[in-house]
Amino acid sequence: MQTDRGACFLLIEGYGRGKCVLLADAPLLHYTYLMHELGLMTGVMGVVTQAAEEAGAVRVTDISLSVGEMTEAIEDALVFAFEALSEGTICEGAALHVNMGKPASRCLECGAEYEHDRFHMTCPTCESPFTELIAGKEMKIDSIEVDLPD
Amino acid sequence: MHIDLEQPILAKNDELAAQNRAMFADKGVFVLNILASPGSGKTSTILATIEALRDEFNIAVIEGDIASSVDSEKIKAQGIAAVQINTGGACHLESNMIRRAVEVLDLDSLDLILLENVGNLVCPTDFDLGENAKVMILSVPEGDDKPLKYPGVFQVAEAVVLNKVDTMAVFNFNEDAFTDAVRKLNPRAPIFRMSATAGTGVDEWAEWLAQRIHALQRGEAAKE
Numbered sequence: 001m002q003t004d005r006g007a008c009f010l011l012i013e014g015y016g017r018g019k020c021v022l023l024a025d026a027p028l029l030h031y032t033y034l035m036h037e038l039g040l041m042t043g044v045m046g047v048v049t050q051a052a053e054e055a056g057a058v059r060v061t062d063i064s065l066s067v068g069e070m071t072e073a074i075e076d077a078l079v080f081a082f083e084a085l086s087e088g089t090i091c092e093g094a095a096l097h098v099n100m101g102k103p104a105s106r107c108l109e110c111g112a113e114y115e116h117d118r119f120h121m122t123c124p125t126c127e128s129p130f131t132e133l134i135a136g137k138e139m140k141i142d143s144i145e146v147d148l149p150d
Numbered sequence: 151m152h153i154d155l156e157q158p159i160l161a162k163n164d165e166l167a168a169q170n171r172a173m174f175a176d177k178g179v180f181v182l183n184i185l186a187s188p189g190s191g192k193t194s195t196i197l198a199t200i201e202a203l204r205d206e207f208n209i210a211v212i213e214g215d216i217a218s219s220v221d222s223e224k225i226k227a228q229g230i231a232a233v234q235i236n237t238g239g240a241c242h243l244e245s246n247m248i249r250r251a252v253e254v255l256d257l258d259s260l261d262l263i264l265l266e267n268v269g270n271l272v273c274p275t276d277f278d279l280g281e282n283a284k285v286m287i288l289s290v291p292e293g294d295d296k297p298l299k300y301p302g303v304f305q306v307a308e309a310v311v312l313n314k315v316d317t318m319a320v321f322n323f324n325e326d327a328f329t330d331a332v333r334k335l336n337p338r339a340p341i342f343r344m345s346a347t348a349g350t351g352v353d354e355w356a357e358w359l360a361q362r363i364h365a366l367q368r369g370e371a372a373k374e
């Protein structure tokens with residue numbers, strides 16, 4: 001799977017974890033091969049699975065995430081990664097809801113707060129470049145819905 | 151049944167990054183996370199930066215690549231400590247990799263660690279490593295439209311290096327359009343025009359970095 005944003009979403013078999021050494025003493029350090037959204041969704045699955053098991057659930061039916069548009073995560077790729085990873089797990093078949101959050105900033109000079117797109121951060125009120133992002137970078141697991149045994 | 155979780159997806163990475171940051175602060179080491187595409191000149195820029203700053207600062211380099219140790223061999227050849235991380239395919243460095251990489255460095259004696267992230271304009275921007283600053287390098291042959299295609303990386307960078315300016319004419323690079331697009335995304339970041347291999351513009355860039363390191367070191371002294 002490829003998108004115009006250049007990320008790749010292939011899961012290739014992992015490597016063992018080696019030791020990290022100064023180069024003179026190779027061997028090299030290897031890390032498990034997980035592309036961006038697969039890496040993100042692996043983390044999500046871990047948290048969700050643990051919470052569902054602690055609740056004694058038999059099945060996860062819904063997972064809700066909030067992802068800011070200023071992050072590099074792509075909704076379709078998250079869904080794709082989730083489907084690939086959830087097969088055969090307690091999460092299989094769950095609906096993944098990704099709420100993409102609009103970026104917003106606060107002007108450090110005039111205090112204005114405003115929504116904007118990924119490309120324009122400047123304050124629309126006073127045109128100051130001194131602004132701080134207050135939303136749009138979040139990547140959060142909000143909640144899940146689970147089925148309990150009858 | 152409804153279960154509220156309210157948990158950051160990257161909670162583990164962020165937690166370890168915060169620990170790295172505290173450790174670097176404790177040791178007074180400035181850590182620079184360098185983001186750029188493959189072939190844009192990250193390694194060349196690191197080599198030029200070492201040349202410019204090695205008399206003043208003790209420097210080490212952490213090289214992140216999917217595979218190979220080609221880049222860290224080049225750094226080692228300059229007599230600078232280099233640790234190679236092979237991500238084995240992962241598209242970015244994560245804070246746990248940095249933690250393990252610095253275990254083999256003598257942080258007490260270092261002033262500056264240069265991190266060459268995996269060549270990629272997308273994924274590394276979301277992963278905090280515990281660095282003091284992120285900078286990004288764009289090389290002229292990549293085209294002046296890259297800020298429009300990869301806004302995230304231009305937005306998180308505290309400085310932008312425009313490398314390979316010696317090739318400007320060949321690639322019809324529209325510098326005004328580039329500067330304008332960067333300014334809209336990130337009005338505060340300085341843009342350094344550079345040719346890492348020819349050595350042009352390296353001094354201005356190195357001066358900016360040296361000032362950041364001095365500021366950190368002064369902050370340290372003030373606390374004591």
Ligand SMILES: Nc1nc2c(ncn2[C@@H]2O[C@H](COP(=O)(O)OP(=O)(O)O)[C@@H](O)[C@H]2O)c(=O)[nH]1
Nearest residue numbers: 187188189190191192193194313314345346347
């Ligand atoms: N013309 C020109 N070539 C450069 C410059 N900087 C790097 N290169 C060349 O670009 C290629 C990739 O550079 P490298 O530093 O390995 O890029 P990296 O993959 O980002 O680490 C090498 O062949 C370098 O010699 C530059 O400023 N001008």
Ligand SMILES: [Mg+2]
Nearest residue numbers: 192193221266
């Ligand atoms: Mg390199």
Ligand SMILES: [Zn+2]
Nearest residue numbers: 107110123126
């Ligand atoms: Zn304003």
